[in-house]
Amino acid sequence: MNTQLQVTDLRVHYPIRKGVFRRQVGAVRAVDGVSFGIAEGETFGLVGESGCGKSTLARAILRLQQPTGGTVQFRHRDGGEIDVTSLPAPAMRALRRDIQIVFQDPYSSLNPRLSIGMTLAEPVRAIEGVGSRERRARVAEALAAVGLPMEAARRFPHEFSGGQRQRIAIARALITRPRFVVLDEPVSALDVSIRAQVLNLLVDMQRERALTYLFVSHDLSVVRYLCNRVAVMYLGRIVELGEVDRMFAAPRHPYTRSLLAAIPRPQPRKIRPPLGVVGEPPGPLSVAGGCAFRSRCPHATGHCAAEPPVLRDLGNGDLVACHHAETLPATPRFVAA
Amino acid sequence: MSGAEPVLEMRDVGVELAPLGGAARRITSDVDLALHAGRTLALVGESGCGKSVTALAAMNLLAPPLRLGTGHILLRTPGAAPRDLTRLSPAELRAARGGQLGMIFQDPMTALDPAFQVGEQIAESLRAHLGLSRRAAHDRAVELLQLVGIHEPERRVRAYPFQLSGGMRQRVMIAIAVACSPAVLIADEPTTALDVTVQAQILELLRELGARLGMATLLITHDLGVVAENADTVAVMYRGRIVERASAEALFTAPAHPYTRGLLASLPPLDGPRERLRPIPGQVPPAGVADADCPFVARCPEAMPRCLAARPALTAIAPEHEAACFLHATVAA
Numbered sequence: 001m002n003t004q005l006q007v008t009d010l011r012v013h014y015p016i017r018k019g020v021f022r023r024q025v026g027a028v029r030a031v032d033g034v035s036f037g038i039a040e041g042e043t044f045g046l047v048g049e050s051g052c053g054k055s056t057l058a059r060a061i062l063r064l065q066q067p068t069g070g071t072v073q074f075r076h077r078d079g080g081e082i083d084v085t086s087l088p089a090p091a092m093r094a095l096r097r098d099i100q101i102v103f104q105d106p107y108s109s110l111n112p113r114l115s116i117g118m119t120l121a122e123p124v125r126a127i128e129g130v131g132s133r134e135r136r137a138r139v140a141e142a143l144a145a146v147g148l149p150m151e152a153a154r155r156f157p158h159e160f161s162g163g164q165r166q167r168i169a170i171a172r173a174l175i176t177r178p179r180f181v182v183l184d185e186p187v188s189a190l191d192v193s194i195r196a197q198v199l200n201l202l203v204d205m206q207r208e209r210a211l212t213y214l215f216v217s218h219d220l221s222v223v224r225y226l227c228n229r230v231a232v233m234y235l236g237r238i239v240e241l242g243e244v245d246r247m248f249a250a251p252r253h254p255y256t257r258s259l260l261a262a263i264p265r266p267q268p269r270k271i272r273p274p275l276g277v278v279g280e281p282p283g284p285l286s287v288a289g290g291c292a293f294r295s296r297c298p299h300a301t302g303h304c305a306a307e308p309p310v311l312r313d314l315g316n317g318d319l320v321a322c323h324h325a326e327t328l329p330a331t332p333r334f335v336a337a
Numbered sequence: 338m339s340g341a342e343p344v345l346e347m348r349d350v351g352v353e354l355a356p357l358g359g360a361a362r363r364i365t366s367d368v369d370l371a372l373h374a375g376r377t378l379a380l381v382g383e384s385g386c387g388k389s390v391t392a393l394a395a396m397n398l399l400a401p402p403l404r405l406g407t408g409h410i411l412l413r414t415p416g417a418a419p420r421d422l423t424r425l426s427p428a429e430l431r432a433a434r435g436g437q438l439g440m441i442f443q444d445p446m447t448a449l450d451p452a453f454q455v456g457e458q459i460a461e462s463l464r465a466h467l468g469l470s471r472r473a474a475h476d477r478a479v480e481l482l483q484l485v486g487i488h489e490p491e492r493r494v495r496a497y498p499f500q501l502s503g504g505m506r507q508r509v510m511i512a513i514a515v516a517c518s519p520a521v522l523i524a525d526e527p528t529t530a531l532d533v534t535v536q537a538q539i540l541e542l543l544r545e546l547g548a549r550l551g552m553a554t555l556l557i558t559h560d561l562g563v564v565a566e567n568a569d570t571v572a573v574m575y576r577g578r579i580v581e582r583a584s585a586e587a588l589f590t591a592p593a594h595p596y597t598r599g600l601l602a603s604l605p606p607l608d609g610p611r612e613r614l615r616p617i618p619g620q621v622p623p624a625g626v627a628d629a630d631c632p633f634v635a636r637c638p639e640a641m642p643r644c645l646a647a648r649p650a651l652t653a654i655a656p657e658h659e660a661a662c663f664l665h666a667t668v669a670a
Contacts, residue, residue, distance in 0.1 A: 197616040
């Protein structure tokens with residue numbers, strides 16, 4: 001299978017400046033040397049808690065945030081590969097037709113002063129330079145695809161509920177017929193019953209249009225439902241990457257284990273396994289040498305403080321960044337009370 | 338359900354939205370809830386269903402344009418006659434809130450005062466309700482921070498909210514809520530703003546404190562996983578009314594109302610095969626109640642003609658299990 005997107009050693013560092021001369025005294029390493037590939041037609045999940053860098057990474061891939069280092073190779077329609085990080089502005093604008101994004105909050109991502117028709121026509125006009133007659137046809141087609149009536153085009157965002165607004169945001173992302181879509185927490189702001197509707201819509205769109213998704217989320221049940229492979233991030237780095245069913249059945253990194261153990265399950269009278277994690281993530285400023293997770297890890301040793309673990313293959317293609325991955329005790333299971 | 342009388346009982350509570358110069362509109366209706374010592378009742382539902390205004394009503398804390406339209410809120414504390422919160426004077430209400438009723442809000446950043454050290458915010462309640470001296474209240478604040486699992490409480494007591502992480506702020510909120518050992522704890526989406534590993538720790542703390550202090554807890558949440566792991570009994574709200582009430586066990590193993598079933602079917606499973614989700618069709622309705630028909634009829638996959646003609650009442654369908662749905666009424670009749 002072809003690789004649609006290859007991220008290599010991507011870094012986003014924000015300088016910390018001090019004093020009257022604003023001298024740089026350090027850097028917040030929001031994304032610190034991340035590499036992964038996404039296959040054509042795949043849904044790749046990116047999970048982690050707030051501040052782990054998952055949204056920054058997604059924005060850097062789209063160049064909504066200029067990366068500090070590394071490359072993002074995108075496979076073009078003609079089969080050629082281009083590096084998104086060094087593309088000049090006109091070429092980048094042309095590429096936006098193929099790379100789109102759906103944001104988390106459908107209340108702030110739609111312009112309240114534009115009708116839905118104008119919002120949807122904008123990418124077609126700006127990127128593809130299509131005339132007004134065809135634009136109208138494309139808007140009608142896009143609304144129908146996400147299950148909204150044609151007359152929605154004349155209305156404004158405030159007339160729609162959160163779920164309907166997220167359908168509009170999806171229609172806007174898909175109207176240029178992209179190949180790759182970043183979904184940044186697209187269902188996190190929605191009610192449970194509406195969330196399921198939007199998830200079904202995302203699945204349908206992917207099947208009909210052969211889309212490749214990068215799905216960013218903190219909700220592991222949604223990630224399991226939608227994704228083929230998942231990368232778990234902690235403080236700017238990937239700590240585990242692998243096939244979703246394997247990771248949920250047998251997580252290898254202590255952090256992945258505690259994330260999975262912490263999910264509240266809709267099954268009463270189950271005894272949760274021990275969380276295996278204490279406290280909260282330290283701020284990105286306080287990361288010293290060694291493994292970033294060691295301050296919360298019950299298995300940390302001197303080795304973890306001395307040397308940062310690198311992502312390594314455990315033999316089945318799954319990657320984990322932990323010195324002790326092979327020697328950790330078996331994964332605790334949920335048991336009936 | 339325990340045989341003892343409930344510590345807090347809401348009877349027939351209806352909240353109204355009465356904008357200045359506008360007509361009053363009912364937001365909730367016929368809400369009956371009973372909170373028992375040492376037990377947790379979860380109130381679940383989607384945005385606008387009326388769960389948060391019910392939490393405010395439980396403390397008689399509604400502020401204009403919201404007001405209590407109907408109903409009574411009975412507080413029974415040991416060694417005192419039952420009191421109706423709707424009939425207390427403002428001074429008596431102030432004494433009850435914070436004293437016998439503790440509350441935790443969703444967002445600890447906005448609920449804490451940014452200009453005061455957290456220790457002062459905890460001590461304020463202790464001095465007002467228990468009449469402790471400044472010195473004694475400070476010492477007790479340190480103990481409370483210890484109780485809610487904050488390390489180095491002697492140092493943290495002097496921290497301002499911005500110096501604490503989200504999880505620690507929520508622990509401070511909990512310390513304030515339980516400072517006077519209240520009989521009732523009302524927690525409105527206490528972990529929604531938190532990361533999942535922090536959420537697990539905070540819920541653990543609430544369970545432990547509930548058991549240790551014997552508090553009756555009302556837990557408001559939209560997360561059915563949080564309900565399953567923390568509640569003894571559950572009430573499901575839709576369009577301002579309770580549509581199903583059951584033990585947590587019964588609600589998850591034998592959900593009776595089509596809305597409850599729809600909510601459970603909307604959840605992506607955490608194990609087993611990944612079948613297509615079966616969402617509830619339509620939109621989440623805006624806040625407000627209707628009387629003429631079943632509140633769920635517009636989205637219900639099992640709607641019948643009689644659901645349009647009348648509104649089903651909440652009726653017992655099994656021991657400790659009630660639902661407001663004609664599907665079950667026909668069986669009983």
